[in-house]
Amino acid sequence: VEEEKDIFTRTEWDRFYRAMTPHFQPLLALLITSGARWGEATALQVRDLDVDAGVIHVRRAWKKGAQGVVLGAPKTQRGRRAIMLPDHVVAMLAPLAAGRPPEDFLLTSPTGRVIHRTNFVERHWKPALAAAGITKDLSPHSARHTFASWALMEGVAPQIVQHRLGHESLETTSRRYAHLLLDAQRAAVDAIGWEPSPGA
Known part of the structure; x- marks a missing residue:
């Protein structure tokens, strides 16, 4: 079982979201509702958003290469996937795609450039955490x-979570979130509902 990572509570996330620079709120909304990796979300192009279907298509990701960060294939074979989004997130993203060339990046810096993680973390992520009064060690990941x-925790099937995360196998998901899957077993125990009858 891998070491548990710090996560946001719902209240913390709400405070953090409101404290974030408004320009980057669509990025936060996408990250929290899709489970996409940072390098996948910031590599999305206009053509990857299907507004009518309410889906983003993950086809590429930023990776570290010999010459710095480069655009390449997702981390795993299952990394190429379609992720359904809530209607309110689609509504936030749709204006960002409207009228733009299909190969343009969907999410950009305020100047229209690629969002660089280090710059974003130092100028926007950390200040928003501080403004929200959150002291946990939390990163975009x-x-x-x-x-x-x-x-x-809400009972979504691990297989669905695996697909949305783009994990190569269910074993990866299970290993990483074993503590939550163990908690979810209470529902399975209760569902059986069997006890020996009196006198058995």
């Missing part, structure tokens, strides 16, 4: 762990 934890 924590939004992914938070999504998975919230979903599993």
Whole structure:
């Protein structure tokens, strides 16, 4: 079992979201509701958003290469996936795609450039955490762990969580979130509902 990672509570996330620079709120909304990796979310292009279906198509991701960060395939074979989004998140993203070339990045910096993680964390993520009064060790990747934890705690099937995270196998999901899956077993225990009859 891997070490448990810090996650946001729902109250903390609400405070953090409100404290975030408004320009980046659509990015936060996407991260918390999709489970996508930072490198996948910031690599989405306009053509990857299907507004009518309410889906984003993860087809590429930023990766560290010999010459710095480069655009490549997702981390795993299952990383290429379609992720359904809530209607309110689609409504936030749709204006960002309207009228733009399909190969443009969907989410950009205020100047229209690629969002660089280090710059974003120092100028926006950390100040928003501070403004929200959150002292936990939380990074953009924590939004992914938070999504998975919230979903599993609400009884979403591990296979669905695995797909949305793009994990290569269910074993990866189970190992990473074993403590939550153990808690969920209470429902299975209660569902059986069997006890020996009196005198058996």
